[in-house]
Amino acid sequence: MRVKHNKVDGKWYVHQFDDGHTHETIPREYRHYMKGKRRMSDAVKAAINFRRAAGMKTSQIVNLAVSEAGGYDNLGYTRKDAYNYMDKERKEQISEGDAATALAYLQAKCGADDHFVIELKKDDDDRLINILWADYPEQAKITLAVYII
Structure with missing residues (x-):
């Protein structure tokens, strides 16, 4: 296919078209x-x-x-x-x-496991900003990290 530009009206037009395959x-x-x-x-x-x-x-x-x-x-x-x-x-x-599903899941997990904790951070409009959760092995790692620091 070849196209040409018409300088008068600024449009492009198909000048030549070959419908056969070139490959x-x-x-x-x-x-x-x-x-x-x-x-x-x-x-x-x-x-x-x-x-x-x-x-x-x-x-x-x-x-x-x-x-x-x-x-x-x-x-x-x-x-x-x-x-x-x-x-x-x-x-x-x-x-x-979104957030409602995640919160429901984490709160159910928190209720089923005494060693599972959740911390929520919300803004002034009561919108969720951050969620921190940890089970017992993660809490042990955090505690150990605090002692090391």
């Missing part, structure tokens, strides 16, 4: 790696979400999907696509609860 096309067995050809169906996403909720690790989920598909060539998406999808889902879940 070799990618072999069929590698096309599933091309960004435009990779797709994660709603069924695949639902299976990933179900397996994640069941406690499977990310690598286990991907390995199971590869095994079910009969190899990476039949998967339809890459390992990185799956990791990106799971990371996006995780971030969406966290953003819905």
Whole structure:
């Protein structure tokens, strides 16, 4: 394709266009790696979400999907696509609860373990600034560090 700039109106125009390929096309067995050809169906996403909720690790989920598909060539998406999808889902879940979710988790842990402590720092508008938490082994390390200093 060639373009030319029209100095009168300041616009660019296609001057010549050749719709033939000027390079070799990618072999069929590698096309599933091309960004435009990779797709994660709603069924695949639902299976990933179900397996994640069941406690499977990310690598286990991907390995199971590869095994079910009969190899990476039949998967339809890459390992990185799956990791990106799971990371996006995780971030969406966290953003819905953020501080409230973290506080609820830490307070439940504090109630279940006498050696678990939480310190919260809030600003003048009662917004959370910092959270410090420590279980018994961490408290021992902190105490030891104080004695060493």
